[in-house]
Amino acid sequence: MNELLTVLRKNVREYGMYIALAAIMAVFTILSHGVFISSRNIANLLNQTGYIAVLAVGMTLVIVIRHIDLSVGFLSGFLGAIAAISLTQWHWPVWLCILFVLVLGTCAGLLTALPVASLGIPAFVASLAGWLIYRGALMLVTAATGTIIIPNESFNALGNGYIPDLFASETFLPGLHKTTLLLGAIAIVVFIAGQFADRRRKLQYKFEVLSGGLFVAKLVFMSVVLGFITWILAGYNGMSWTIVIMLAVVLIYDFITRRTVIGRHIYAVGGNPEAAELSGINVKNITFAVFGSMGFLAALSGILFTARLKSATPQAGTLFEMDAIAAAYIGGVSAAGGIGSISGSLVGALVYMSLMNGMNLLGTDISLQYVIRGLVLLLAVIFDVMTRKRKA
């Protein structure tokens, strides 16, 4: 019990986020008489979160290296329109459109980084220029046609479709998506196996590990949570492609930031750029890499959003950058640089979108919604600062 308390106290910031998310979800579930937690709504919530979460992941790294990128909202809107145009007017195959837009996005990110990395121009200004430019570009490409409707089913599936059920059956577990259940089960097994392998290696090196009881409790708790989410998703149409893509992005970025050399370099540059440079890290290259990845993710976000709407509109992407920044800050990223995690930003995006989704369910007035979102952002940052102070 004591051990549990010390672990909780040590990681109060990290766990605080998860607790807050659970609390918000519980409150909305009660207020909406269970509608919020229904399979259909959770699937919807996750699909809504997709394009913001993807942006928030990229933004987290940008903020970690002490910069900001305001251009990504309209960049994703503009690139979504490019995807729509290449599909409907140039009649490119879907895979080529997506590849083209992703490459374009990466280039746009590198372009934003250029004045920042080589001339030391503040990213705020450089990306504000991008904000204006991409907004204009979006209006320009949609000027002739207005909203571009996308008839391509496989493209739209990225935002609306679900993974096929390979084991559809009327008799075995009717009404549940069996492939999703299977994936959930695999995830749980992989998680548990990974935890055991990790523990074994740590013991080999004689490092400190959780006591046996607490370790098992952690495994059981996480398995139940994973299982519960799977169960809810399987109750509707199963996993959507958006969820698959979002999870893939989060897992890959989480791995990069925590386990790779380039991840360490990014956090070192954020923690102290001068010390990083003198430790042999090329700060310029890291800046390019982070903005490049931001552009790539903006393109991905644009694709997800366009596919979800099944069309490209002249207003697409408006204020996405602010949502992403808010999600990242709710997720615990620090403006002073060097601090912030991918999983935190995912939770931040979920908190932010849960609020939106929940309040929409309750029919809360839109003006009040903005006020509440603002207050939650403020509270999250205050909580973050307070817990950080206690630690120091």
Next chain:
Amino acid sequence: MSDNILEMRHITKTFPGVRALSDVNFEVRRGEIHCLVGENGAGKSTLIKVLSGVYPHNDFEGEIIFNGKKVTFGSIHDSEEAGIGVIYQELALVPEMTVYENIMLGHEIRRGVTVDVPEMIRKTEELLKRVRLSVSPSAKVKDLGIGKQQLVEIAKALSRNMSLLVLDEPTAALNEDDCDNLLDILRFLKTQGVTSIMISHKLKEVLKIAETITVLRDGQTICTLDRQKDKVDEQLLIKHMVGRSIENIYPPRTSKPSDEVVLEVKNWSAYDPKLGRKVLNNVNFHVCKGEVVGLSGLVGSGRTELARSLFGNPDGYVVSGDLVFKGKKQRFTHPRHAIRSGLAYATEDRKRNGLILIKSIQENISLANLQGVSKKGIIDEELDKQSALNFVNSLSIKTPGINQLVMNLSGGNQQKVSVAKWLFVGPDLLIFDEPTRGIDVGAKYEIYTIINDLVAKGMSILMISSELPEILGMSDRIYVVANGTITGELDAKSATQEAVMRLATQY
């Protein structure tokens, strides 16, 4: 009632993993000048922060009696209200504002809705007279020398009618004249009934001015010495401060440098386009395998510029000349290339550009050599931990664990982390810029021992230092830099402080 203006009783203050103060008792008599001495990390600054309310009253154990009353300060504001003025090492003045604006800051004299400038200037003049400073109240603070700024800070404290003045290392950045002046003023203020507590490392100065001296060591009060009753000298103070008398400040070296030249620099010049002038002019020197070469010179002479221009030139100087490293002509264009070739540079200011303070010991140690703990770009977490643990043990870095953030370590231990980072790279030559700046006597000895071990194993060290005894005590050979060029080479055995100074001031 006693005649004590201040009594701090049974003060205990802990940080995560460290007990900074344990059961400290500290008494100051009314009207005296009381000096607080101790090594770095002994707890002097922490004690002052407890007193001034930087650490609020519920953040530590023990009680503070000020002017006979028990006080509980929740912030600096509270202690100022009570009459305690603290002047920190880093001055808290706004450089762009004038002297009178700074002195009156937060306590502006009002006249209706506007500020009463003439009255504020008049009052400032009065205060400046008390600290014997003759500058215009309308002068900007940034145009004053550091010594005068210090006096402005004292005047500011006096303007609030402080009865107890606390000065944290007031003379650290001052030259001798300014120091003497400051001490004079403290004596003068004493005649006006102001009690002073002064923290200082300069023992000569302490002996000049103190009536009572309290020595702290490892967060505990070791003794309080009364100058009238006890016979106090420098030796005694050092003994109390370190808990042992230091016979040998510099550990003896048994290894001899070889004749093999590791680094040779020929006709090396550097032009700084930002400053628009040459920072280095025709520098020639060499370093042998297993040798400690001292690089001495005054601040601004070009020592650090030389090191940085060799180490991948991160400042973007236009350089010319030859750099021969391990027998190969080189011109490193990024620190990365220098590191890969076996040249390392530990910076002079570890907090500013040496370490990443918000990251753990583990992450700092492997930062310059992540290839050493990774395969195909993926870090082997356990290997990383293991190597960090090895360094923590071999360099005896005092920490509760390798996850500890570097900012929570003392200066000496931070320096060891910095050393560990470069040792993990396995360089042939380490440029060590101010190896012992801001660390205490005990940690210095340990750093020197590490340097000796390294050269015994065949590493070469180019040591840049402002401390002449250190240069003379640790080097095999000494180069003196002045005005961007090398003005002389000395053999450390026969060199004297005077000889080095003469070369350093040669233009």
